[in-house]
Amino acid sequence: MxxxxxxxxxxxxxxxxxxxxxxxxxxxxxxxxxxxxxxLIFALLFTGLGLHGTHDLLDFKLAVQIHTYAAIALxxxxxxxxxxxxxxxxxxxxxxxxGLWKVIRFYAYGxxxxxxxPYKKSLQRKQxxxxxxxxxxxxxxxxxxxxxxxxxxxxxDLWNTAPWSAEALWAIALIHTIAxxxxxxxxxxxxxxxxxxxxxxxxxxxxxxxxxRVELSEVEEAYIEQTGMVDxxx
Amino acid sequence: xxxxxLLILAFCLLAAPALxxxxxxxxxxxxxxxxxxxxxxxxxxxxxxGDFKNGPEVTRACLECHTEAAxxxxxxxxxxxxxxxxxxxxxxxxxxxxxxSFCGSALSNEPRCTSCHIGYDWTDLRQSPDQxxxxxxxxxxxxxxxAYVKHPELAGHPDxxxxxxxxxxxxxxxxxxxxxxxxxCGACHFHGGGGDGVKHGDLDSSLIDPGPSLDIHMAKEGxxxxxxxxxxxxxxxxxxxxxxxQAAGEPADPLPSRQYQSHARCxxxxxxxxxxxxxLTHIKLNGHVDxxxxxxxxxxxxxxxxxxxxxxxxxxxxxxxGPDGKPLKIKDDHGHFxxxxxxGDFRYAEDxxxxxxxxxxxxxxxxxxxxxxxxxxxxxxxxxxxxxxAHSRIWPFKVMRGRQPYDKVHNTLLVNHVFGDxxxxxxxxxxxxxxxxxxxxxxxxxxxxQFGFVDTTMAWxxxxxxxxADDALQCAQCHARDGRLAELSxxxxxxxxxxxxxxxxxxxxxxxxxxxxAVHAALRIIWKGRARR
Numbered sequence: 225m226x227x228x229x230x231x232x233x234x235x236x237x238x239x240x241x242x243x244x245x246x247x248x249x250x251x252x253x254x255x256x257x258x259x260x261x262x263x264l265i266f267a268l269l270f271t272g273l274g275l276h277g278t279h280d281l282l283d284f285k286l287a288v289q290i291h292t293y294a295a296i297a298l299x300x301x302x303x304x305x306x307x308x309x310x311x312x313x314x315x316x317x318x319x320x321x322x323g324l325w326k327v328i329r330f331y332a333y334g335x336x337x338x339x340x341x342p343y344k345k346s347l348q349r350k351q352x353x354x355x356x357x358x359x360x361x362x363x364x365x366x367x368x369x370x371x372x373x374x375x376x377x378x379x380x381d382l383w384n385t386a387p388w389s390a391e392a393l394w395a396i397a398l399i400h401t402i403a404x405x406x407x408x409x410x411x412x413x414x415x416x417x418x419x420x421x422x423x424x425x426x427x428x429x430x431x432x433x434x435x436x437r438v439e440l441s442e443v444e445e446a447y448i449e450q451t452g453m454v455d456x457x458x
Numbered sequence: 459x460x461x462x463x464l465l466i467l468a469f470c471l472l473a474a475p476a477l478x479x480x481x482x483x484x485x486x487x488x489x490x491x492x493x494x495x496x497x498x499x500x501x502x503x504x505x506x507x508g509d510f511k512n513g514p515e516v517t518r519a520c521l522e523c524h525t526e527a528a529x530x531x532x533x534x535x536x537x538x539x540x541x542x543x544x545x546x547x548x549x550x551x552x553x554x555x556x557x558x559s560f561c562g563s564a565l566s567n568e569p570r571c572t573s574c575h576i577g578y579d580w581t582d583l584r585q586s587p588d589q590x591x592x593x594x595x596x597x598x599x600x601x602x603x604x605a606y607v608k609h610p611e612l613a614g615h616p617d618x619x620x621x622x623x624x625x626x627x628x629x630x631x632x633x634x635x636x637x638x639x640x641x642x643c644g645a646c647h648f649h650g651g652g653g654d655g656v657k658h659g660d661l662d663s664s665l666i667d668p669g670p671s672l673d674i675h676m677a678k679e680g681x682x683x684x685x686x687x688x689x690x691x692x693x694x695x696x697x698x699x700x701x702x703x704q705a706a707g708e709p710a711d712p713l714p715s716r717q718y719q720s721h722a723r724c725x726x727x728x729x730x731x732x733x734x735x736x737x738l739t740h741i742k743l744n745g746h747v748d749x750x751x752x753x754x755x756x757x758x759x760x761x762x763x764x765x766x767x768x769x770x771x772x773x774x775x776x777x778x779x780g781p782d783g784k785p786l787k788i789k790d791d792h793g794h795f796x797x798x799x800x801x802g803d804f805r806y807a808e809d810x811x812x813x814x815x816x817x818x819x820x821x822x823x824x825x826x827x828x829x830x831x832x833x834x835x836x837x838x839x840x841x842x843x844x845x846x847x848a849h850s851r852i853w854p855f856k857v858m859r860g861r862q863p864y865d866k867v868h869n870t871l872l873v874n875h876v877f878g879d880x881x882x883x884x885x886x887x888x889x890x891x892x893x894x895x896x897x898x899x900x901x902x903x904x905x906x907x908q909f910g911f912v913d914t915t916m917a918w919x920x921x922x923x924x925x926x927a928d929d930a931l932q933c934a935q936c937h938a939r940d941g942r943l944a945e946l947s948x949x950x951x952x953x954x955x956x957x958x959x960x961x962x963x964x965x966x967x968x969x970x971x972x973x974x975x976a977v978h979a980a981l982r983i984i985w986k987g988r989a990r991r
Contacts, residue, residue, distance in 0.1 A: 276956065384748050393949075397952065401961070406967070409970075
């Protein structure tokens, strides 16, 4: 499904004029967003499974507190990030791309036999087609299913007098739980995909430092050097 | 929780006249500690000078000044033992009418059972106390000396000539009357069913002077409430009945007790949002009050004061005599009777976890004229309520269990004649056929002559013994797979309920994802070498 990054080392066939440079492809805010979101989602999954009765490693009251505060924090983070995505134009990264089948075929088979990655990462195209689809699913289906039902659940006191309130609570909890399972599966595969880079930790390191080796055209290189639009290592 | 402001105000109001009284009076030998909340000193009343031969004489003296008291009292359930329930299928309840799962029925056992009536000489429950010309007993509720004790077998009288040789000094008692304290109410309400704590489970003698952990409101270190603080009488009408209560609170109705009369409720003082903080926990707890009664969390267990309550009474074994032909009295390890030839087998329990039910305030009784289904077991009273009903709350109950006599032909519970110095009372003759024939004849109940014993349950709403906030139930005691509310079904409760096959699919997706990536990783490792070749 998804992978956090595209390994440019397997891209091959670079044009003569292209040069590979260490460029800041994940800005400070993007990394802050990513890692705080990761921490919050892990906290929500762990406490959520506790509230669901899957485990009782945490006291119920503490689990409710952590789950609620983490949910509020994550919603705030998403609000900021939505704003960030639109003001920086980064939302375009998530749009659908062609070549989906090639990427799927690569992960299903090509990667196992050492084929090169069919996708070339660039500054304007950080994600391959499969990534974009996965993240889009995350952002428009799984995420909203969770925060919409979560907010309705948290505001139970505002609608608890309705005659259908008990049934509604059940339905909301059900949707929330289904979405949470989907989120869990997403996280498992997402974390695994981080190991498919040049080295096992290459992508994780990229998401920590923000730098990756990207092929730049001469024009791009010159433009970045001239304007300092993004950080680039010498 | 007591409001500090209210307590200080109450202290000032009580203390001011008290200090004035103490300064002005010279104590006489007969004078008690001056009552702090009264403008009358009963030791000075000429009507109360001298001695009284019996209770009714005292009553006559009381009524010379308290001209309306008897009429007021005679309008109460305390007097009539008759309670007209509400609703479409209203039942006539009260001790005159119901069968319970303890002694069974008060009918035909009067001088014993009416020892707890607030009158003298109600000897025939088939007639109302007014028809019988019963006199009001003022002292049982207003004695402050503790010396006035109704004899258990004298239809409401104390023993005026006890074998011990020291009769109660009715004159002294009459000159020291006052507002009803805990011991007054407790004399009957703590000892219902034949002994201390037997019936209710949340009412026993430990509440006469409870510590804060037993009852935060009644403890001296807490609110120092009497029963009347909540069951605040007006014109001798005492609000708060087990037969018909109001399970759902009036939201945001923080009235001081003087002003509420039809109910005695937590919300009356604590309001509809009783957890005051703006913390997540308190907001969440306040979110429970539309479904969960305060009592459910704040009375974690009942019979907590060191007095056991009866939980099992099997009448079917009564009548077995010892080898010497004498009645047996067998005690358990804790000193409670576990078997009596007169009554059968007993079990007791302390610190009991309640049973929880949806409760709209109504208890539907299986009365003597109603047909029962013996195979299914009988609910002596059925707790009404429904999760969909906005007036129902999850409420804690003591569930009393036992086996009781019933008519195998008519399928009715039977009135049992147990007490009396005659040839048919069970406790005297140990003869079931005779006792049931006598009881049913007395009560005018049809009886086929064929009896058996049926399993019964009786629900007692728990509302006393409110613990300090720190001892309230924790979330996980209910929000767990096998928590306290495991029996209540039909609604979603996090931590308790899953989603069946959808959960299964969800866990399968997680396990599948893990397996999938594991297989993928293994193939990468295995085929990596092959790819290099």
